[in-house]
Amino acid sequence: MTLTDVSYYVRKYYPFVILGVICLLILYYSIRLTILYVESQKVTPLFINTTFGRIKKPHLSEATPSAGLTFKLDTIEGVPTTATPAARVFFLPPSQARFGYKEKVFLIAKTLGFNADNNAYKLITNQAIFTEPKQKLTVDIRNFNFSYRYSFEEDVDLINQAVTPETAESQENALDFFQSIGAYPQEFAQGKTNVIFLRYNPENKSIAILKDNLRANLVEVDFYRPDIEGFPVISPKYFNSQHYVLMLFNKDGEAKILRANLQFYPKSLEQVGVYPLKTGEEAYKELTDGKANVVSNPREKKSIIIRKMFVGYLDPDIYQDYLQPVYVFLGDENFVAYVPAISSEYLTD
DSSP states (O other): OOHHHHHHHHHHHHHHHHHHHHHHHHHHHHHHHHHHHHHHHSOOOOOOBOTTOSEEOOOOTTOEEOTTOEEEEOOSSSSOOOOOSEEEEEEOOOOOOOTTHHHHHHHHHHHTTOOTTTOOOEEETTEEEEEETTEEEEEETTTOOEEEEEOGGGOHHHHHTOBOOOHHHHHHHHHHHHHHTTOOOTHHHHSOEEEEEEEEETTTTEEEEESSSTTOSEEEEEEOOOOBTTBOEEOTTSSSOSSEEEEEEOTTSOEEEEEEEEOOOOOOSSSEEEEEBOOHHHHHHHHHTTOSEEEEOTTOOSEEEEEEEEEEEEOOSSOOSEEOEEEEEEETTTEEEEEEOBOGGGEEO
């Protein structure tokens, strides 16, 4: 066979060789995808460890029951979905007052601008309270959770001097503040941060949430715990975290903290249970039966269309024994409701 013959046959059969290789690759990856799909559909045996026995339902101080409301499910799936048959439950160890707490309490007060050297605080139960004409600070001496409020509503000059806040600058200042007072939980470093731009109108004393920073004169930075085994960690108010800093920036680029809040309860990594969860159908029935906790219904609607449901871990803003999962129902007009996700036989009121 001459080189001319070889060249002829190569040109003649080359497209068929390429087509054959492509067909083999398609067959190979089809088999791989089929195997992966079959593996994903296998039911993994549950390892249930109800070490805490029956546990208390999560407490939501500002929630209202879903009784009196009607619901229609309009999700992508079209039916209530079950996220997982079981999930971990974490114990939240209670805190005790620590030796030398006064130094930490005064550090927080001084950082926020209190004349802490001369301003004696009131100690009510476990709460150290600092009060000045325009500001108030409350610190829990057991865990140093705190709440700070500055009466910026009356400080028109301060508001008028505010400049447009930037995302990166806002995040940096909020982080620096928490770190400066030693109140930055390590979990926040793995969690997400959310920046919310706001505009305060001193004439009618109203605050509007903005889509961007173009007209903003205030900014809120929210901190969240990281996801737990793929499930998001949510706050009692859903749209905002209870760990946040509200501030404004003046023309010199200096940040003025107007409000700050931290209500964080560390979870134990040693005392952990694994509890069976309700099915999506059971959770949805509790919603329609009026047993859900409505945490947001700003329009006070009576007929709600549910657009999404999923499971998340509720990060409590008041001390509770456990960090546990809940079913989350999201509807139109910022409607949000929670249903305890732990199987009812393991829950108590």
